[in-house]
Amino acid sequence: MLDPTTIVGVVGAGAMGRGIAQVAATAGHTVLLADARPGAASDARATISGALAGLVSKGKLDASARDAILDRIIAVVSSAAERGTREPPTTLVDVGALARCGLIIEAIVEDLPAKRELFSRLAATVADDAVLATNTSSLSVAAIAAGSPASARVIGLHFFNPPPLMPLVEVVPWAGTNPEVRDACLALMGKWKKTAVVCSDTPGFIVNRVARPFYGEALRIAEEGTADYATIDWAMRTIGGFRMGPFELMDFIGNDVNFAVTRSIYEGFFLEPRYRPSLTQQALVASGFLGRKSGRGYYDYRDGAATPEARRDEAAGAAIVARIRAMLINEAVDALRLGVASAADIDTAMVSGVNYPKGLLAWCDELGAGAVLATIERLHAEYGEERYRPSPLLRQAARDKRSFRS
Secondary structure, three states, X not given: OOOOOOOEEEEOOOHHHHHHHHXXXXXXXXXXXXXXXXXXXXXXXXXXXXHHHHHHHOOOOOHHHHHHHHHOEEEOOOHHHHOOOOOOHHHHOOHHHHOOOOEEEEOOOOOHHHHHHHHHHHHOOOOOOOEEEEOOOOOOHHHHHOOOOOHHHEEEEEEOOOOOOOOEEEEEEOOOOOHHHHHHHHHHHHHOOOEEEEOOOOOOOOHHHHXXXXXXXXXXXXXXXXXXXXXXXXXXXXXXXXXXXXXXXXXXXXXXXXXXXXXXXXXXXOOOHHHOOOHHHHHHHHOOOOEOOOOEOOOEOOOOOOOOOOOOOHHHHHHHHHHHHHHHHHHHHHHHHOOOOOHHHHHHHHHHHHOOOOOHHHHHXXXXXXXXXXXXXXXXXXXXXXXXXXXXHHHHHHHHOOOOOO
């Protein structure tokens, strides 16, 4: 169904779209890159050219390979967009130019009506065996597929930013996806040298769902005055082994982006208390303190701003790590209980997708489910909130001294 001769279409020439286009072209595919905004696809191709030139200068790619990759990326020009029409944005994408694509990956704005309209137009244009994939990180794949005559060929392929560097791809079939489409996409991601995991079509998929406590519990600790941002970040890096602390990572991602994902998952799970957004983060976003990109967030990045010092108390830092880690593990265990993904894929996703020091289920086995459960139960007893209820599967594992990865 999908092989190296498959022509790949990418709709949306922003950071994700152009990154996906680069990955596909590097794997040997001819790529048609389209966007509704006039000149966007050509600009994206120029950006890709610059990125490839950087790889050549670092000795990671030779000039002939760079030229071959770039030659395989074709910017699709939308004649409707050039005319300056005021039609809805997705109608400006020249889907007719994508008719010969065997795989199209959509990477447009996270707007359900826009995506559904685009997929409907694509289904009426491409061949009957073409695969239509969405790179959505927050919307339901089923909702995007609904109403499309090609719904059985719709699937989620969630790449991580930046796609040329991040190895993980979450392959997300919805209930009506043809199993052959899922298997073909898994095989293709392997040929693209990506680490592919399969997960169910639930809010946040694996990574964005399981990672919520990394941010949410850190915010709770700061809000209650137990430790400041710098101390929490120091503890999670130095004692926990995470590459970045939660506050520096939120500032890096963008507080607007992180807050939007949290709110989307919270609402997607019908206001599940474990995912409740933080008023602190909401206030930062409302103030325009979005992190590094705005110059201020949890930290001040402006010239001359003082860097806050962490309180390097090993015992207090260990307690911070134990609390956040237990919440992360509880979330991973509950995702396993609810069939979001296999134990192996959950651990692979968290290591490959967000650079956790080890898989959370493997970490639970190492610490012992009983020890993790005791931490969660202490929090539940102290706060009396459903936020801290242990997963039934964690209770079972503690009772039966069960391993999740054996």
